Amino acid sequence: MPAGAAPTRETHTPQTLLRIAVEVFNERGYDGTSMEHLSRAAGITKSSIYHHVRGKEELLRRAVDHALEGLFAVLEEPDALRGRAVDRLEYVVRRTVEVLVERLPYVTLLLRVRGNTDTEVRALERRREFDQRVTELLRRAVADGDLRSDVDPRLATRLVFGMVNSVAEWYRPRMGDEGAADDPAGAEAIARAVTLTAFAGLRAGGR
């Protein structure tokens, strides 16, 4: 063994370790996961994990931050900043679905966070902040006369995200073990279906 190498069976970068931790968190729940579980799943000793991170909460923080950065970045994209509020809103919803699919395990973990640790409390606050930014766009689109005014904007935001977030419950990428049966459409087709349903509605003749 070369000098300085840790006595591990596998080598991990911070990224590969994080990916495994997120898998275990999603499978066992964050509260139900011990450092022992993480050590076994990663194939390295607990002290090797402590070489990378201070503990499991740091892994949770990095994971939810990865999800949140992806979501908040959408709000800064040019098409989210320019044009009519209704089009910006539709763009944000579509891109949110795409980020959810691209970062599926990270966003799934974010959506399951319940607020028992500081990291979880902060993640919930950031989610609420994201929702509020979207509600604000929705309010402007209603004021512009582009969205119907007979559905409360906060309720509309909740319903649209209910639809968006539900994708995390059933979407499995075509490469996964659960295969094609769960993948009737790619990420883009799902994003398109979400925006069509939410903005134009399922009835024939909608735009």
Next chain:
Amino acid sequence: MPAGAAPTRETHTPQTLLRIAVEVFNERGYDGTSMEHLSRAAGITKSSIYHHVRGKEELLRRAVDHALEGLFAVLEEPDALRGRAVDRLEYVVRRTVEVLVERLPYVTLLLRVRGNTDTEVRALERRREFDQRVTELLRRAVADGDLRSDVDPRLATRLVFGMVNSVAEWYRPRMGDEGAADDPAGAEAIARAVTLTAFAGLRAGGR
């Protein structure tokens, strides 16, 4: 103590015991709930619980059956059986939201079921059966030319139920501790918002 009475601090009917069990299951998760937790929450001894039920799985079964009976009953209501498929579908979606709100803790529990026991596996099968009945209605409405044909019916069903089921994540009845802030609208208004969004879309000018 009258002869034959159980040495309990509180008296329960099967219904009140079930209601408490559902609360505990939703709070701790079914897997994380022991008979000891149930005994403490109900304020009766474990043996008094065994007087009512064979074990916690029977309580789970009764709870998810209560949710499933409510949902399946909707499919047998006159407006779900007569008329154009699109109207029957819209009726079923609206009534599903209402049942979800009326039986909130029971449906919440049903939606969290993950399939570790026979009861859970059966509950998941019944949920799938319900979804399939709705997808079938949706297919007919597309065939009638009443629903858009450019969203896959199975995907559309998932998205609509994503919206419907998300209500269980945030809806708290006005009577609850979390009060009016979480109750921007009654059950009827939520059901109306769901059907308007899903069928007519949020854009102004939708029917």
